Amino acid sequence: MLTSNGHNFGTADISKAYCSGLQELCANGKPKTDVSQAVFVCMNEQPSSVELLCACSGKCRNDAETNFIAHCDKPCIND
Numbered sequence: 001m002l003t004s005n006g007h008n009f010g011t012a013d014i015s016k017a018y019c020s021g022l023q024e025l026c027a028n029g030k031p032k033t034d035v036s037q038a039v040f041v042c043m044n045e046q047p048s049s050v051e052l053l054c055a056c057s058g059k060c061r062n063d064a065e066t067n068f069i070a071h072c073d074k075p076c077i078n079d
Contacts, residue, residue, distance in 0.1 A: 015030060016029070018035045018038060054073075054074075061073050
């Protein structure tokens with residue numbers, strides 16, 4: 001997706017952005033995981049902040065303890 005459909009980011013640029021944000025998931029500047037499965041948030045202006053929100057309640061977790069996989073700490077329950 002990042003390399004096609006009008007985005008045209010180079011593989012080296014994608015790896016650099018990934019490793020800049022998640023240094024512990026990279027070795028020697030190269031991702032240890034498949035970057036095509038990562039979520040990238042592209043912003044036009046800097047500095048910016050992004051807050052991840054849970055749709056139903058709870059706190060959004062995105063930390064080393066949870067392997068940097070964003071999720072809600074409490075599951076959504078449909079009644």
